[in-house]
Every structure is written in structure tokens, then in C-alpha cells.
Amino acid sequence: MAATNTVTGEMVVITERVEFSSAGNCDITNITAELRRLATEHNLKAGTMTVFAPGATGAITTLEFEPGVVQDFKRLFDQIAPADQPYEHNVTLGDGNGHSHVRAGLLGPSLVVPIEDGVPLLGRWQEICFVCLDARPRERTVIVQFMGVK
Amino acid sequence: MAATNTVTGEMVVITERVEFSSAGNCDITNITAELRRLATEHNLKAGTMTVFAPGATGAITTLEFEPGVVQDFKRLFDQIAPADQPYEHNVTLGDGNGHSHVRAGLLGPSLVVPIEDGVPLLGRWQEICFVCLDARPRERTVIVQFMGVK
Amino acid sequence: MAATNTVTGEMVVITERVEFSSAGNCDITNITAELRRLATEHNLKAGTMTVFAPGATGAITTLEFEPGVVQDFKRLFDQIAPADQPYEHNVTLGDGNGHSHVRAGLLGPSLVVPIEDGVPLLGRWQEICFVCLDARPRERTVIVQFMGVK
Numbered sequence: 001m002a003a004t005n006t007v008t009g010e011m012v013v014i015t016e017r018v019e020f021s022s023a024g025n026c027d028i029t030n031i032t033a034e035l036r037r038l039a040t041e042h043n044l045k046a047g048t049m050t051v052f053a054p055g056a057t058g059a060i061t062t063l064e065f066e067p068g069v070v071q072d073f074k075r076l077f078d079q080i081a082p083a084d085q086p087y088e089h090n091v092t093l094g095d096g097n098g099h100s101h102v103r104a105g106l107l108g109p110s111l112v113v114p115i116e117d118g119v120p121l122l123g124r125w126q127e128i129c130f131v132c133l134d135a136r137p138r139e140r141t142v143i144v145q146f147m148g149v150k
Numbered sequence: 151m152a153a154t155n156t157v158t159g160e161m162v163v164i165t166e167r168v169e170f171s172s173a174g175n176c177d178i179t180n181i182t183a184e185l186r187r188l189a190t191e192h193n194l195k196a197g198t199m200t201v202f203a204p205g206a207t208g209a210i211t212t213l214e215f216e217p218g219v220v221q222d223f224k225r226l227f228d229q230i231a232p233a234d235q236p237y238e239h240n241v242t243l244g245d246g247n248g249h250s251h252v253r254a255g256l257l258g259p260s261l262v263v264p265i266e267d268g269v270p271l272l273g274r275w276q277e278i279c280f281v282c283l284d285a286r287p288r289e290r291t292v293i294v295q296f297m298g299v300k
Numbered sequence: 301m302a303a304t305n306t307v308t309g310e311m312v313v314i315t316e317r318v319e320f321s322s323a324g325n326c327d328i329t330n331i332t333a334e335l336r337r338l339a340t341e342h343n344l345k346a347g348t349m350t351v352f353a354p355g356a357t358g359a360i361t362t363l364e365f366e367p368g369v370v371q372d373f374k375r376l377f378d379q380i381a382p383a384d385q386p387y388e389h390n391v392t393l394g395d396g397n398g399h400s401h402v403r404a405g406l407l408g409p410s411l412v413v414p415i416e417d418g419v420p421l422l423g424r425w426q427e428i429c430f431v432c433l434d435a436r437p438r439e440r441t442v443i444v445q446f447m448g449v450k
Contacts, residue, residue, distance in 0.1 A: 004316055006312065006314045010311065048447060062404075068389035069405075072387045072402050073401075076381055106406075108408060113410065123358075126356045129405075149311055
């Protein structure tokens with residue numbers, strides 16, 4: 001096992017927003033470069049980066065971000081929660097995105113990544129992705145909160 | 151991009167329990183009002199609210215909490231992990247909730263929501279939900295931990 | 301509702317690595333004993349334990365860790381993202397683990413568990429598990445970060 005790294009001091013909490021457009025229908029936006037840039041800028045000696053998707057039709061996860069996986073992940077949702085089956089949400093409300101809501105609830109809106117010396121401790125091929133599960137294009141904001149010791 | 155919000159100071163960690171009854175079979179309890187009340191009471195200038203379901207048949211996520219989505223989310227689990235197929239857990243133990251365990255493991259027990267000025271940074275229609283995946287009614291406790299700077 | 305527990309003080313962030321071998325194909329490693337040992341050693345009065353799987357084919361969740369549930373969870377993934385259907389990732393790259401990537405993205409790499417008095421607030425039968433979704437055996441590292449007040 002590697003050595004224990006202990007850091008103590010005043011607490012720092014830095015809250016940022018990352019904004020972008022998403023295309024809907026399981027469009028996946030790779031936000032890793034921007035998050036790495038913010039992590040470098042804020043340079044926590046140790047702490048966490050919380051990535052949170054506000055809204056009921058977006059979600060956060062990590063993926064190897066290459067065109068094959070992006071297509072495969074979209075198809076996974078088409079298989080487990082097809083858009084073309086009946087949803088009660090589509091009866092209650094008129095926006096036709098019942099599948100979007102169950103997909104977003106299943107995937108979940110939050111991710112927490114440990115940081116050391118300003119670097120998110122991701123694996124080599126692991127990229128942080130916003131998944132737009134809505135049925136239409138949207139303007140999106142993701143909350144990124146750094147919490148730790150400088 | 152919106153302005154960076156940086157807060158520094160002594161660390162505060164506040165641990166609370168929220169208790170309620172759940173009905174089983176993907177019964178969904180909207181605990182958002184109580185969590186918002188606690189967030190207002192503890193009023194972190196910035197930090198996180200960690201919501202955690204102790205136990206192997208409960209999970210936490212966010213949903214647009216309207217009766218249609220609630221029914222659709224229940225059906226999602228009936229489709230991807232049906233109660234009426236054989237489960238090894240039901241052979242090993244006699245409680246007949248094999249489907250509950252795999253559903254809870256898939257959805258996951260933890261959620262982390264950023265807070266600013268005492269307000270959880272949820273989307274407008276995004277509600278924090280405890281999902282009871284057990285096969286019977288249960289008394290439930292959810293841990294809510296606020297961590298940040300006042 | 302139980303009493304509010306408030307702790308204040310200097311922030312402590314302790315980062316650890318847990319290393320082990322995993323067998324692939326939804327092999328599940330129960331890392332709870334090691335995490336409890338670390339939690340006892342670092343003995344936060346209150347705070348969180350963030351458990352993070354670096355890499356694009358591993359994930360973290362909690363399960364009742366008994367042989368039945370372990371088999372059932374593996375079968376859940378065989379049902380919702382079968383290994384033997386075509387994946388675009390397998391066309392793009394030659395490693396044949398397209399199913400591994402979508403499974404890992406769905407389950408997610410992070411878990412946050414609240415701690416009080418050095419004890420992770422898990423349910424009685426709830427164990428923290430690393431799920432190896434790759435198609436082959438791997439050497440694995442899980443990041444465990446304790447954050448709170450001593």
C-alpha cells in the first residue's frame with residue numbers, strides 16, 4: 001500500500017460553474033479539460049472536487065471518452081429505458097421526455113473526485129462527462145465545488 | 151462562466167438523521183423539504199450536503215417528483231431487474247428480496263449536493279429522493295451531513 | 301429525529317490507496333474491512349470517507365456481500381449490457397471490452413460515506429464493494445480520502 005498523505009489547515013471551499021450547450025438524446029459532453037484547468041488554478045494540496053448536475057434530465061459520470069464508447073453508452077439507455085415505450089410522465093405533462101427522467105435518476109447527478117496537489121486522481125483514460133438525457137438541446141450549467149486545504 | 155466564489159475558515163461538520171417510513175417495492179420518499187429546512191438552519195456559507203442511505207436495500211437519487219415519474223421509475227426497475235425471476239440470494243436466504251439488493255447496488259446509496267449561502271444548488275424541478283427497494287415496508291433513517299464553512 | 305451532532309475545527313484531509321487484484325467479468329471485491337481499519341486509524345470526530353475508483357472499467361457501490369447477491373449482481377449486468385452483443389468500442393479499439401465501459405459508466409466510480417467518531421455510518425449488512433467490470437484480471441488501486449475534523 002502507498003504512503004498515507006495527511007494535510008491539515010484552514011478549510012477552503014471554491015464554487016464554480018461550467019456552462020455549455022448540450023444536444024439532448026444522450027449527448028455526452030466531456031468537461032474534463034475545463035475541470036482540470038480549474039483544479040490547477042485552485043491548486044488544493046488535498047481535498048475533493050464535487051461535480052453536480054442541477055436539473056432533472058442531466059447526469060454526471062466518468063467514461064473513456066472515445067466515439068465508440070459514446071455511441072455504446074447512448075445505446076445502453078435506448079435498451080434499458082427506450083424512448084418509444086409509454087411513460088406516465090408523458091400523460092401527466094406534455095413534454096414527451098418521460099424516458100429522460102428515469103434515465104437521469106438512474107445515472108445520478110453527483111460525482112466526487114479526490115484531489116492531491118491540484119490534480120484530480122482520475123485514471124488514465126477516465127474522463128468526466130455530463131450526460132444530457134433530455135429529449136431536446138439545452139443550455140447547461142454544471143456546479144464544480146473544490147473543498148480542501150491549500 | 152459565472153464568478154468564482156471562494157470561502158475560507160474553520161471547518162464545520164454537522165451530522166443529522168432524517169427518519170421516516172417507506173412502503174417497499176420502489177416506494178419513493180421525497181425528502182427535499184426536510185433537507186432544505188436543515189440546510190437553512192445550518193446555513194453554510196459554502197460546502198456540501200452528503201445524503202447517505204445506510205442499508206443494503208435503499209438508495210438515494212434525484213428525480214422530478216411528480217406521480218408520472220414516480221410510476222415510470224418503479225417500472226424501470228421492474229424491467230431491468232424483475233422481482234419474478236430467480237435470484238441466488240433467495241436460495242441462500244429466505245427473505246425473497248434478491249431483486250431489492252441488485253437494484254439498490256445499481257442505484258447507489260450516496261449523493262453529494264453543493265451548498266451556497268445555506269441553499270442546496272438543485273435544479274428547479276430536481277428533488278432528492280430516497281428509493282425503498284426492499285420487498286416490504288421499513289422504518290428508514292437517512293444520514294445528512296453538512297460540511298463546509300459558516 | 302436524532303440529535304444534531306456539530307463538530308468544528310481545523311480541517312484534516314487524509315488520502316490513502318488500497319491495492320488488490322481483481323478477476324474481471326464483474327468480480328466484486330469487498331474492501332470494507334480495510335476501509336473500516338483506516339477509518340479507525342484516522343479517527344475523524346466527524347467527516348466523510350470518499351471512495352473512488354480511478355479507471356474506466358471499475359466502479360464502487362455498496363451491497364450485502366453474500367455469494368447469492370454477488371452472483372445476482374453479475375447477472376444483472378449480463379442482462380442489461382450483455383458482453384456478446386456488438387459494441388462500437390470493439391470496432392474502434394481491439395480490446396473487446398465495450399460492455400465493460402458502459403457498465404462502469406452506469407454504476408459510477410465514486411461513493412461518499414459519512415463518518416462519526418471514526419466509524420463509517422454503514423447499515424448492518426451494507427458492504428463497500430469494488431466492482432471490476434473489465435473483461436480480464438487487473439491490478440487495482442482504490443483511492444480513499446478522509447476529510448473532516450479530528
